[in-house]
Amino acid sequence: MSMSVLAGRITDTLTTTFGRLRNVSDTGTAVGVWGLIGALFVWAALAETQLLVVGIIVGSILALGAIGLTLIYGILRFANFAHGDMMTLGAYIAFFAYISGGSIGPLSFGFGMILAVLGAAAAIAFVAFASDRIVFRPLRLRGSSPAILAIASLGVALIVRATVLLLWGPQPHRYVSGIQFARDFPFDTKIKPDQIFIIASTFVLIALVYLVLYRTKLGKAMRATSDNADLARVSGIDTDRITMWTWWISGALVAIAGVLLAVQSQLTPDMGFSLLIPLFAATILGGIGSPHGALIGALVVGISQEVSTGLDLPFPPGWGPGYKPAVAFFVLIVMLILRPQGLFGSKS
Amino acid sequence: MTAVLEAKRVVSGYGEVEILHGVSLTLNENEIVAVIGPNGAGKSTLLKAVFGLVSVRGGSIHLMGRDITNLSPDRIVQSGMSYVPQTENVFPSLTINENLEMGGFVRRDGLRDRLERVYGLFPDIASRRGERASRLSGGQRQMLALARALMLDPQVLLLDEPSASLSPKMVDSIFEKIAEINRGGAAILLVEQNAREALSFSNRAYVLAMGENRFEGEAKGMLDNEEVGRLYLGA
Secondary structure, three states, rough: OOOHHHHHHHHHHHEEEEEEHHHHOOOHHHHHHHHHHHHHHHHHHHHOHHHHHHHHHHHHHHHHHHHHHHHHHHHOOOOEEEEHHHHHHHHHHHHHHHOOOOOOOOOOOOOOOHHHHHHHHHHHHHHHHHHHHHHHHHHHHHHOHHHHHHHHHHHHHHHHHHHHHHHHHHOEEOOOOOOOOOOOEEOOOEEHHHHHHHHHHHHHHHHHHHHHHHHHHHHHHHHHHHHHHHHHHHHOHHHHHHHHHHHHHHHHHHHHHHHHHHHHHOOOOOOHEEEHHEEEEEEEOOOOHHHHHHHHHHHHHHHHHHOOOOOOOOOOOOHHHHHHHHHOOOOHHHHHHOOHHHHHHHHO | EEEEEEEEEEEEEOOOOOEEEEEEEEEEEEEEEEOOOOOOOHHHHHHHOOOOOOOOEEEEEEEEEEOOOOOOHHHHHOEEEEEEOOOOOOOOEEEEEHHHHHHOOOOOOOOOHHHHHHHHHHHHHOOOOOOOOHHOOHHHHHHHHHHHHHHOOOOEEEOOOOOOOOOOOHHHHHHHHHHHHHHHOOOOEEOOOOOOHHHHHHHEEEEEEEEEEEEEEHHHHHOOHHHHHHOOOOO
């Protein structure tokens, strides 16, 4: 049997098997997927408590990026590959704006960081909006397809990353040098004060985003536009204004995500780009276009990535933290097979 | 009778294709006017052109004496006219209440009062206001779509095939609702595939074919007209 015939057979078998799996009722797959997620959380909490904590930190940073990505997809209907590099630029702008000195309580940084974060959020909100005005909006008005917009966003990503390289060089930077010691917490976990700051601030921000999206007129109009832009216009919603707010909000959030990511490790020119796969995995997992889906998806991806490093697997060879991006891919593939519309997505 | 909506020799279409080759119609105060005709006659395109969803290349559209030709939909909706598309006419992931709030998006005040008035008209959906619209049945969805369009208390309502893909029983109750809305003071222009049903409760009707006016007159007598019956109603 030639290789191509064999490959064809394997593909056929896989397709029918997965086809059958997918034909299981909608509630069936939903229950199955939620069951898997629940099992992951419980197992992680019992067996790998320390890694679970790290996973929640990573997951909550991812969530800030994923919410913006899902909003842009929902409202403008394209995958924005520049989102990761906006995160990088945000972190570097805070690095530029950070006036070191002093520290807030046990944290490694001083009040200057709060100002730097706000500055970075405002700057990236503006840069993201500018990218729309200069690149995406003209393409939209010409009636370009989502694929063209996505490729254009890859171009924006390259420009942003090249700018970071030009201005700050390829070497890693840190906001604050020195080592911060972790403190002991119940259940044998060690957490640094900075990490508590990260979790607290992401949850406050996510709560704020939730309030905006579900309790304000602007947020409801954003969700309405994401559901059906034509009907939104017919209802009298100025969708241009909604688009503008979408860029501002998602830009500000992803900039803060970048700063928090760099606070807990360091700044490198590819820090945001390397998070693109986990970010997309999180949005697709939650159901693309769904903000609370992005939050749950980000936590699942973050936790499974971190917890996987604690596993002692004989295969693949050299199993270790280097496989983290592969874990995000794996989670993504499993989800696409079982429930392509994601946790909160609609079937159509 | 005063005309609230007047389309004069409207030319419109998509891209290179011209669909409407100069269609005219008038909608008077308190009237229900049906636009009927075979598939591809340009009925839906006419409503879209009137509402600014496809561009008008020739002719003019006046709403209560004001020229609204090629105004954007979000401006038109503020001048007292609302539109219910044929399909995808609710926001599925929003709750019923949020759907209606979006219908009243441009309202500056009186949103609460209007909400209660509209719920009063549609008791079926009033009891489910916190639920997502995606959970509604086809008929209830259509009710919600009508309710959303009423949030601005429009003087003119455009309906694109309100009875499409509904059960016969639902069709009757939708048409009853439309008649009730009309008695409340809104002039209604509707496009229907279901010509017999539409003509039975409309005042006047226009027959469109190939993007042109073919026939117009009192709705009641129209079914008896041999030419109309044979050519456009499949009778």
